[in-house]
Amino acid sequence: MADFFSEEIIINILQRLPVTALLRCTSVCKSWYTLITSPEFISSHLHFAADCKKRTPFLLLRRRGGNSERYYLNSDNESFAQIATFEFPFRSINSWFTIVGSCNGLLCLSDDRVYYMHTVILWNPCIKKSVLLPKPNLIYSSYGSFMQILGFGFDPLASDYKVIRITYVDCGRGQPQVELYRLSTGVWQDLSFLALEYVIYNRSRQAYVNKATHWIARCTDCYDLIVLFDMCGEVFREMMLPVSLVDIGPMRSKDLVVYMESLAVIEWSVLGQEAGFCVWVMNEYGVDSSWTKHFSIDLHEFGGGYVRPLWVRKHGDVITVWQDGHLIAYDRDDAEVKDLGVHGSRCEDYLRSVHVDGYVKSLVLLEKGSCFSDAVTRSKLPALRTDDCDSVGSHGSDCEHSSESGYKHGHGSYGGLFVRQ
Incomplete structure (x- = not known):
């Protein structure tokens, strides 16, 4: 040709x-x-x-079925049709991997929910290629118990994918250790000199927007804010939350998501008279005054019960998982709920494992050749032996149960949030 x-x-x-x-x-x-x-x-x-506006965007759906994780690709339109099913080739010593984030077709996965195995994987399910990151510098055998926060994103200036790791020791007192992994070099670099002054909430969901990874954190003055890591400049910065979300009670949670390429926050609760959720969108990136309440839902109007918000769709609907395992979309315009046709289980593990994220098909990692593949990654994963790892301590287990069984993130508490190996 x-x-x-x-x-x-x-x-x-x-x-x-x-x-x-x-x-x-x-x-x-x-x-x-x-x-x-x-x-x-x-x-x-x-x-x-990314520039082709006529194409329907995709959503990645992860669920736990039986003893395995299942990944699906669905269209982000009215039908929510299933486009593809991805075979998940990795083994976990936990019930499922933590999905750190999704960027340009790559997923960042971490095996750290209860037992911490230092296993972090960058995976492109479309082309079945992945890379297992090397062991980071701070590990339990050297430092004892600690809490880690991971972030994942892309540096367009250097055309490089990066994983930022923040580890807190000594119950969150003092400066954390900061490490940065660059795919181009394949090693962790110590960036602790950046002196991050905030404690990022354990299990805080990241949002990658405008070349930066964002989390919800707590400052020393005891109010909440957004901490971001600039993937290009490799520095930390801060942003303010909407004023009404700066200091809310422990019964309400906050999650960051991406809505129409804008930073958004979902505030939600499943208990009491305030059971429901609201969505705030930052209309102009970096401008605190541009936060606007998108809409709010009172769960009592729909019969109450457990509902956890997962994602804000391009049309503004909020995808949620109900206590019976169904995925439901709340339509802000018609004030109605829509069954998305995804039915699951009432099992607590199932409800906690459901994850929805934006996704784009790509060829990223294809240039790495045959040395980067799922088969290679599987062969390098640690064996599933409990003497290779340790779980959170007894106090940590209680905290994990109280937060997760109530489907909370433990906001406002640092005790018992440290993992060990």
């Missing part, structure tokens, strides 16, 4: 193809393989997919 079309035309045609078709195209000839696996083409294909 190169004899009839210029390389520019070939690239223009290929970058419009879906990932599955491009993987088949790598077998056409050596020149196509070289082209499709080049970092330049992978980047242009990703940008084309």
Whole structure:
């Protein structure tokens, strides 16, 4: 084909193809393989997919079924149709992996829910390639009990994927240790000199927006705020929450999400007279005064019961998981609920394992060749022996139970949130 079309035309045609078709195209000839696996083409294909407004965006859904994790790709439209099912090839010493975040088709997974195994994986389920990160510097055998927070994102200036790790020792007193993993170098770098002054809440969900990873944290003056790590500048900064969310009671939780490429926060509770949730959106990034309440839902109007919000869709609906395991979307315009056709279990482990995140199909990691694959990652994962790890202590177990069984994040308490190995 190169004899009839210029390389520019070939690239223009290929970058419009879906990932599955491009993987088949790598077998056409050596020149196509070289082209499709080049970092330049992978980047242009990703940008084309992101800029194509006519395509329906995707949502990644993770559920726990039996003894395994199940990952699905669904369309973020009225039908919520299932597009694909991803085989999950990794083993966990816990019931399931923590999904740290999703960025450009890569998922960052951490095996740290109860037993901490230092297992952090970057995984592209579309092309079945992954990389197992090396063991970080701060581990239990050297420092004792600690709490870790992970963040994942992309540095567009360096074209590099990065994982930031923040570890608190001594019950959160003093400066935490900060480490940064860059995919380009494959090693952890100590950035503790950045002197982070806040305690990020354990299990705080990250939101990657505007080239930065964001978490909800607590400052020394005992009020909540947003702490972010700039993936390009590699520095920490802070943002204010909506004024009404700065200091709320322990019975209400806050989760950061991404809504239409904007930073958003869901405040929610499943108990008492205030059972319900509201969504706030930062309309202009970095401008505290631009926070706007998107809408609020009073769960008593829908019969009450346990409901946990998971994601804000592009149309503004909020995807939630109900106490019977169903996924339900709350429509803010019509003030009604819609069954998304995903039915699960009332089992507590199932309800806690359900995760929804934005997703885009990509070829990221394809340029790494055969040395990066799920098979290689599986062979490097630690054996499932309990003497290789340890769980949280007795006080930590009580705290984990009280927060998770109530489907809370333990906001406002640092005791008992430390994991050990």
